Amino acid sequence: MSASRRSGTTDELGPDEPEHGTGTPVTDGAEPTAEADEPERDDSDLLAALLDGMDAALCAFDADGAVTHWNREAERILGWTATEAVGRHGFADWAVRAADAEEVEGRLMSAMHAPGRQVHEFALLTKDGGRVLVRTQSAAVRGPDGKPAGVYCAFSEVHAQIDLERSIALSEALLEDASWGVVLVDADLRPAVVNAHAARSLGIGRTAVLGRPLGELLTQGVEELESALTHVLAEGAPPAPAEIWVGVRTPDGEKRRCWRSGFLRLASPLAEEPVPLGVGWLFQDITEAKLSEQEAALLRFRTNQLHRAARAAAECENPAEAATVHLDFSLAGFADHAIVDRVTASPTADADAPVRLVRAAATPSGAPGPSHLTGHAGLPVRYPEGHPALQCVDRVGSVRANADTSTPEAAREWATARQWPPDTVHALCTVLRSRGRTLGVVTFLRGRGRTQFERTDAAYAEDVAARIAGALDLAELAEPE
DSSP states (O other), rough: OOOOOOOOOOOOOOOTTTTOTTTTOOOOOOOOOOOOOOOOOOHHHHHHHHHHSSSSSEEEEESSBBBBEEHHHHHHHHHHHHHHHOOTTTTTTTOOHOOOOOOHHHHHGGGSSSSSSSEEEEEETTTSSEEEEEEEEEEEEOOOSEEEEEEEEEEEEEEEHHHHHHHHHHHHHHHHHHHSSSEOTTTTTTTEOOOHHHHHHHOOOHHHHHHHHHHHHHSSEEEEEEEHHHHHHHOOSSSEEEEEEEEETTTTEEEEEEEEEEEEEEEEEEESSEEEEEEEEEEEEEEHHHHHHHHHHHHHHHHHHHHHHHHHTTOOOSSHHHHHHHHHHTTTTOEEEEEEEEEEESOOOOSSSSSSEEEEEOOOOOSSOOOEEOOOOOOBBBOOTHHHHHHHHHTTTTTEOOOTTHHHHHHHHHHHTTTTTTTTEEEEEEEEETTEEEEEEEEEEEEETTTTOOHHHHHHHHHHHHHHHHHHHHHHHHSSS
């Protein structure tokens, strides 16, 4: 650039006024000036400075695809200096693999004839042979005549962008498509984000869950779950998943479920020190598998008990004592009390006379201890009509009975009326048969806090009853006539 500075107004030269130097007119009261000798500055220097100051990698190509500009950020990312890059034709054989060169050049140069900016992603090669995935934005450069004169291209590494997109995609997949429950719990132990699977498992809508205490969502297992969440907030995630039994409200009533749960402590990545944001709680319903596992373990335990009882009973000289041994071994993990009643003949010859049951053995009521033999006097037990033990003899099969547990008084009256210990709420009566004859009834009793007898329990009780009946039959044969 050149510049000429003048002050005041210029007069024409007069005859008496000498010329100075090259004939430049002299202004009134001012020293003569000449065109400044300042060196001309190239606009390309200013452009290069601007490009080098950018945070993004920038390069430009002319209409033939030759590199015309290359800034410092491009040099930092790829390692090629401007001296090495400018003048090369495209990226072929130096910044792009030969197999990809044609495709990459086609993408970049297509921006010269396309409106707006073109966005592409591809891999470039570094000077040391590495590979960098970049995202480019390219657009056409117009000449003075408005025709395309080249392409400028801005590019940056996309590892951070891809990591962010992957994190977002993972979050959306967990919250929408995951086959396990995902709940983000805040520092107050209240759900902040819930996915669809977790909402279905809790039996409530996704928005209705948010912000509510866990005690309003679950009927059981709340204390254990809150304890786990508090531990994770304070000390971090446990080394292994936890299996938590919870009670869930459903339209059909409360149901117990077992959830295998994993926990992650969430902390802000922007703070210098970790600030707890809450806990990520992931769970999967394993109730069916857990119940099958428990049933298999229970079956193994009961089978072992039967074998142990058989070995112990074989050492008893008195067959009646062997019957109590079987009774004692059967109670472990099965029932709280047990009673054995034997059928005795009616003193009358009437075949339609009611069944008479005499107490043969029983476990202590209210205290632990082995079963003891009773009924030596032969006095019948005064069971009321319709008693489960009498029904069992009539049906020659098992009978289950349960108390009304709405109030403790009602349950106590129910048990007392049936001549069972007052804490009884569940009963299972199984007939004793040997050699085609009904010998009596064995009754297993469970107290408050225990579950009802199920079909699997009835099958085990029948195995125990068969062994007790065999021992009682031997004792009857051994009695003197």
